[in-house]
Amino acid sequence: MRSILSLARVFAGRAGALVLAAALLVAGVAPASFVTAGHAMTPAVDSESQFEFISDFQSDALPPLPCLHSTPIACFGADTIRAAYAIQPLLDRGITGAGRTIVIIDAFQNPSIDSDLARFNSFWNIPAPPSFTVLKPYGVPDFDPTNPKHLGWSQEISIDVEWAHAIAPGAAIVLVEAKSEADVDLVDATSYAIRHNLGDVITLSFGEAENCAAPDVLGKQHAAFNAASARGITVFASSGDKGAARQSCDGSSLVLSASTPASDPKVTGVGGTHLLADGTGAFQSETAWNTASGASGGGFSTRYNRPSYQAPFQPNKKARGVPDVAYNADGSTGYLAVWNGRGGLVHGTSAGAPQWAGIAALADQAAGHRLGALNQRLYQIAKGDAYGSAFHDITAGDNTFGGISGYPAGPGWDPVTGLGSPHVTTLVGLLAIDGGEGEHDGGSGGDAGGE
Numbered sequence: 001m002r003s004i005l006s007l008a009r010v011f012a013g014r015a016g017a018l019v020l021a022a023a024l025l026v027a028g029v030a031p032a033s034f035v036t037a038g039h040a041m042t043p044a045v046d047s048e049s050q051f052e053f054i055s056d057f058q059s060d061a062l063p064p065l066p067c068l069h070s071t072p073i074a075c076f077g078a079d080t081i082r083a084a085y086a087i088q089p090l091l092d093r094g095i096t097g098a099g100r101t102i103v104i105i106d107a108f109q110n111p112s113i114d115s116d117l118a119r120f121n122s123f124w125n126i127p128a129p130p131s132f133t134v135l136k137p138y139g140v141p142d143f144d145p146t147n148p149k150h151l152g153w154s155q156e157i158s159i160d161v162e163w164a165h166a167i168a169p170g171a172a173i174v175l176v177e178a179k180s181e182a183d184v185d186l187v188d189a190t191s192y193a194i195r196h197n198l199g200d201v202i203t204l205s206f207g208e209a210e211n212c213a214a215p216d217v218l219g220k221q222h223a224a225f226n227a228a229s230a231r232g233i234t235v236f237a238s239s240g241d242k243g244a245a246r247q248s249c250d251g252s253s254l255v256l257s258a259s260t261p262a263s264d265p266k267v268t269g270v271g272g273t274h275l276l277a278d279g280t281g282a283f284q285s286e287t288a289w290n291t292a293s294g295a296s297g298g299g300f301s302t303r304y305n306r307p308s309y310q311a312p313f314q315p316n317k318k319a320r321g322v323p324d325v326a327y328n329a330d331g332s333t334g335y336l337a338v339w340n341g342r343g344g345l346v347h348g349t350s351a352g353a354p355q356w357a358g359i360a361a362l363a364d365q366a367a368g369h370r371l372g373a374l375n376q377r378l379y380q381i382a383k384g385d386a387y388g389s390a391f392h393d394i395t396a397g398d399n400t401f402g403g404i405s406g407y408p409a410g411p412g413w414d415p416v417t418g419l420g421s422p423h424v425t426t427l428v429g430l431l432a433i434d435g436g437e438g439e440h441d442g443g444s445g446g447d448a449g450g451e
Contacts, residue, residue: 051155052331055343060122063343068336071279075345076328076335078124078166081355083281084328086425087167090362095428097168097361098130101199104161104173104354105190107181107206109140110154113161116338120162123336129165131172137192138179149181158339159346160205160354167358170365174198183208183217190261191224197231200370203357204237204267205350209246209257210303218260218303225266232370234360237262238349239269239323240297243290243401244415254402256299262322263301266373269322270352271417272296272329273394288397288409288416289329295401297349298323298415309379313413324375326394326417327352359424366432374431381430382412382419390427391420 055063067074082088090096110116113134121128144150161173176198178189186206193202210218228235239262240246245254262269272289273296289296304320314321327349334347364370371377381390394417399406407415 051337051339051344051346052334053342053344057119057338057341057343060119062123065336067345069279072276072284073279073281073333076277076281076333078126080277080281081166081328081335084275084277084283085421086283086423087359087362089425090366090428091169095362095366096170097358097365098170100168100170100201100361100364101172101174102164102168102354102357102361103193103199103202104157104164104175104357105178105186105193105202105204105206106153106157106160106175107178107186108150108153109134109136109143109177110157110339111143112154112340113157113175115341116158117161117165119341120338121165123338124166126166126169129169129171129173132161132175133173134175134177135198136177136179138185138188140177140179153181155337155339155344155346156205156350159335159337159351160203162337163335163351164203164354164358167355168361171358171361172199181206183213187217187221187224191220194224194228194231194233197233199233200364201234201357201360202228202236203354204235204261205353207237207240207246207259207262207297209249209255210260210263210301211257212246212249213260221261222264222266225261225264229266229373232372234357234364234371234374235267236270236353236356236360237264237267238297238353239271241272241294241329241348241350242297243295243399243404244297244299244406245402245404246297254404256404258299258301258320258322259297260303262297263304263320265304265307265320265375268324268356268374268378269297269418270349270356271298271323271326272349272352273326273417273421274330274397275328275333275421277333283392286328286392286394286421288394288399290397290399290401291330291332293331294329294348295399295406296323296326296329296416298399298407298417300415307375309376310413312383313379314415321413321415323349323415323418324378325356325391325419326421327355328421356422359422359428362424363428363431366428371431377431378419379413381427386426386430387419390423390430392423393420
């Protein structure tokens with residue numbers, strides 16, 4: 001078990017690591033045949049470095065944490081990230097995700113998630129979600145506190161649930177737990193959520209190198225994302241936390257690879273940035289995330305051709321580029337999360353994907369219908385005059401990491417931070433006016449029953 005780090009260490013700016021997840025996936029033209037085998041999708045970093053403890057909370061009152069309101073901010077709470085990305089004005093107008101449902105896919109379970117979420121809400125004075133449902137459609141093993149995989153994924157669950165809720169406090173949440181971290185099980189859980197129409201937005205904070213997933217797994221996953229698009233369901237996935245690399249299939253090294261499921265053209269891949277804000281959360285500047293602890297995942301798919309929506313933006317005429325968008329992911333500006341009654345600082349692209357899911361829930365409510373697969377509309381916005389007001393264009397930094405040469409950030413889209421991070425009030429307004437890929441509205445919280 002990891003030791004609890006002192007608050008002094010955190011306040012000194014060494015806040016660390018809950019870089020959990022990561023990833024993109026999908027293999028394009030493979031048939032959606034029955035899945036017979038699969039590798040384990042792993043978090044972007046080893047699970048033992050995903051969460052940096054800062055305190056055992058003895059009450060539901062937030063202890064004084066100078067990192068939350070230092071200048072520049074050294075760790076974000078719900079209040080300051082809402083300020084930095086211009087989310088609060090929407091919440092003040094009643095755009096909270098009400099009437100919408102966010103679906104979170106993770107592996108194994110988190111026995112403390114109800115109390116973790118309640119304490120997190122107490123800290124930021126956020127009401128409980130209108131409903132919070134946990135589904136285990138194929139069963140999950142008993143939680144083993146000595147199993148590093150169980151610990152890592154339970155931490156991921158806390159991050160995903162708490163931070164999706166922080167952005168869209170009026171949205172319902174459905175947590176779907178896969179029976180293991182094997183890609184076949186995660187794809188089955190994702191397919192279940194889509195088939196049963198469990199919500200409007202799905203977030204995936206996991207991934208692996210594209211060539212490590214079996215063709216039949218990728219085929220089934222791609223079919224599921226096509227089905228999500230047909231139902232008007234928006235899907236986000238983290239782009240990875242190892243720059244232009246992913247772990248090799250045997251886990252022994254890093255290899256140049258895009259991450260799946262983020263690389264699927266029907267998925268909006270979320271990269272990482274280093275966000276600077278003042279003590280109130282006011283946006284100051286942003287660069288690509290690249291530190292000793294990780295870097296924004298990004299690059300080019302070997303499974304998918306370049307989709308038409310990317311044609312004006314990236315020079316690789318053959319390959320889908322990732323990520324599509326970005327969000328703060330740096331450990332020196334991480335997020336406070338609650339796990340198993342303990343406070344910790346978390347970071348990584350796995351924290352950005354659920355927050356983008358919250359943004360999509362806000363946009364769905366503002367539009368009055370599901371917006372579906374968002375990429376085509378996001379890139380359309382980026383082609384117009386509104387780009388500079390809807391996105392923060394990240395032009396500095398790169399994602400070379402671990403000895404694997406990556407790519408530079410630059411004006412417009414790049415394979416490090418995509419189109420950039422959001423100015424949420426403006427972006428949601430544009431999405432709500434013009435809609436996404438069709439104007440579907442299959443309704444949230446569909447059949448949660450059997451097959």
